[in-house]
Amino acid sequence: MIEQYMTRGRLAGRCVCGAVEIAIDGEYMAAVGACHCGMCQRWSGGVFTCFSAKPEAVTVTGPVKRHQSSGFADRAFCSVCGSHLWMRDTTGEGADYDLMPGLFPAAKEFPLISEIYTDRAPAYVALKGDHKRATRAEYEAKNLFVEGDQ
């Protein structure tokens, strides 16, 4: 189901202040997922969304700061303006980038296809649609997770 959104092409993105630019030239997913875990809520200010791109397709220029937010992932942002850039698995080489759609004007058209940690979603974040949803338990049964994250 997810595979149908994988595509190839070019996308250009930048942060609020313009110090960081991200170019995609290659394979990426033209669809958005949302996460409602406690860490993503704090980091995003409310609702965290991302789309994935293959590492060989991604070129980044500018002052990127990475915050290792768990034993298996870091979160990157522009050190000048704080714009969020991506989240990425750090346990091995060559992990996909989970990029922030807000950086890329073209991503305005991407559909929302999944939500995870739905049982952790605050009451104020209810997203419409019949997309795939997974609770914390359903997600953690198949993926790395942070012990005790609320």
Add this chain to the structure above:
Amino acid sequence: MSKVTGQCLCGAVTVTAEPARPSLSVCHCDMCRRWSSSAFMAIEARPGSVTVEGPAKTITTSDWAERAFCPECGSPLWYRITAEGPMHSQMQVAAGLFDNAAGGTLKLEVYVDRQPAGYHFAEATKRLTEAELLAAMGITPEGGA
């Protein structure tokens, strides 16, 4: 309302604020989406009620507002209106800093004419376009947002 205390992802910054009302707003403007991955969700703080501990970094992002974030982990902290006018110095504090957004409910969406096609909040909210919001702020943009 009583004061609430929240913190950024890494815990370096703590923000205490008194919500102006028990509701949240969402901004869909291009800058808020660039800054926060998607929609920026915030609580309006009662004027003068916000106190901050830690290394908050502030950046001027337009002729009428500034934004602050944690320079350690990048969590957004607030959006503050710097322009003179009816909303001068109003602070919109990032909802995610507070447990369950201090219990607020989503009541307002702004820049709805800039909203992405891919997702929609389920709540019935008051919805303002860019022009409607800027008129309420007393701002006449030159060249748009």
